[in-house]
């Protein structure tokens with residue numbers, strides 16, 4: 470028997486086991502070609518079908534309307550931090566951001582390369598424990614940018630901020646893509662590095678409303694313009710075939726699972742189990758995120774001392790509960806319970822947390 474643990478790493482992260490098995494089964498011979506999927510041409514009929522099927526699955530699962538384009542790009546979400554301002558800047562108009570922690574801070578830094586940036590709200594003075602309320606973007610903003618789930622701090626938007634009519638809302642959904650039902654129409658652009666909720670590292674999903682595709686100045690380098698890849702169905706140059714292939718297998722799995730509604734149901738159940746333990750622990754476990762901003766995906770918490778936290782991580786590891794150490798900027802512990810983390814895995818963690826509390830109170 471192959472050893473498998475419960476993997477709570479924040480990303481790259483756990484993937485659905487059936488998708489991994491399927492990849493293993495067909496790794497040497499992809500659909501009777503006698504070649505691996507990573508050996509065939511990205512111009513072959515076999516690859517083309519796979520590529521389009523992956524895009525169709527995204528459209529179906531995410532509910533992408535017809536007037537939006539779906540792209541598979543490289544360079545991670547971090548590359549979109551500069552592709553967003555590069556493509557959406559408008560001379561004389563500010564680019565507006567909400568700062569909810571590390572990833573949005575990085576996105577803001579890149580936008581400043583391109584022009585004036587307004588940070589319209591921030592939770593920095595609260596160690597990013599919450600999502601700001603009463604966010605107001607200005608009428609003349611080129612676009613408004615938010616980070617839906619803050620992987621490091623464990624916070625997540627529970628309602629979307631309003632944007633003025635002609636201001637597109639751009640969202641970094643790297644760590645909560647397909648975790649819950651969303652209305653794509655509220656957004657101008659959605660982007661996500663694959664390695665948290667979609668597939669392996671190496672590919673970035675970008676969903677763009679059609680009218681925004683042509684905004685980029687012609688002077689941008691070819692590959693920096695979204696429209697280059699829109700015109701070529703993300704096949705302008707060699708795409709990250711293996712990452713797209715693995716994402717497609719994972720998407721097949723989620724499709725059979727019942728789609729995003731079914732994923733969301735389980736995600737809510739998983740998160741509730743862990744937050745209930747934190748809330749009923751009389752302060753033994755202290756949640757980092759404010760209750761009104763808690764993430765469904767990354768449950769962040771601290772214990773009384775760093776020694777106790779280290780002990781908890783180590784004892785968890787012995788029980789095959791891996792990756793529970795928090796990010797260095799928050800400290801403490803973090804359980805990343807992305808879509809592919811099973812209810813069973815969360816129950817195993819919950820049982821361990823209860824026992825650890827009893828033994829160390």
Ligand SMILES: *Cc1c(COP(=O)(O)O)cnc(C)c1O
Pocket residue numbers: 480544545546547548572616618619620641642643644662663665
């Ligand atoms: C992980 C993460 C990123 C960075 O993604 P890369 O693909 O490594 O560039 C950006 N934003 C959020 C919200 C993340 O969780």
